[in-house]
Amino acid sequence: MLDALRHFLNDLAGAGEEDHFAVDDYRVAAAALLISIVNIDGVVEDSEKAALHDVLKARFGLDEAQTAELIEAGRNREADAVDLYAFTSVLKRSLDEAGRAEMVEMMWEIVFADGSAHELEDNVVWRAAELLGVSSRERVDLKRRIAGRPGPLAVRPA
Template sequence: MFERLFPSRVPEPKPLPQPNAQLALGALLVRVAFADSNYRATEIGQIDRILSRTFNIGPIEAAKLRATAEALQRDAPETPEFARILREEVDYAHRLALGEAMWSVALADGHRHEKEEIQLLAIETALGLTDQDIEDLREKATRAR
C-alpha cells in the first residue's frame, strides 16, 4: 500500500552544466582545497570570496557557483580540461592572478600540505604558467603566511 503512495523512485540527477571559465575556476579552486582530503570552512569561505571578487557577484551567487563547481570537479573533466578552458578565455596576467588565488585557498586553513602543493603545481603548469612564475607564486604565498 505504501509503495503505491510513495513509489521508491530515485530522482534522476540533474545534468551538470558545460564548464565555462567561471565553473572551471571554481572547480580548480575546489580541487585544490580537496587535495589534502580536508575541505574546511576556511577554504570554502576563501573560494566564495575569490569567486565573488573575480566575477563581481554577490555572496549567495558565489556560494551557488561554488556548489555547482563542487559537483563539476567531482564528476567532470580532469584538471587539464579545466585549465584549457581558462587558458583559452583568460590572458596570462589574469591566469597568474588565479594562481595566486589558488595559493590563498591552499593556505586558508593555516597549513601547508604536500598534496595541495602537488595539485597546485599540476594546475599552474596546466594553466601555462612559467616555471619562474610558479616559483614566485609559491615564495610569495608562503612568505605572506
C-alpha cells in the same frame, strides 16, 4: 530552435532556468579547480571553505547568491571531472597570460587558507600551473607572495 533544444537538454540534466553559469563558463572551471584543491588532502577546513567563498566572490565580483551558485556549479563540475585538464583547458582558452597567473594566485590563496601548504596541494598547483602555461618561477613567486614569506616554505607531508 537551438535555444529550445538547449533548454530541453538543461531540463533533462536538472539545470533550472535560474542557472547563471554555463558548463563551459571559465568561472565554473576556476571554481572546480579551486574546489579540487580544497578537497585534495582529504581534510576540508572551515578556513578553506571561507577562502573559497571569499576568493570567488571578490575575484569575479559576485553577490552572495551568485557566489553560492558558482560554488555549487563548481562542485558539480569537479565531481564529474577525471583530471585537471578538464578545468585548465577551459581556463587556458579563456584567459590571457595575466589571467592565468591570477588563477595560480587564487589557488595559492586556497592552499594557504589553513596556514600551510600540504604536499598534495602544492603538487596540484604545480601541475595546474604547468597546464595553464604559468612558468615555474612565476608559480613560486606567487606562492611566496601569498604565503607572506620571502624564503623557502615548509610543505606538510601527506
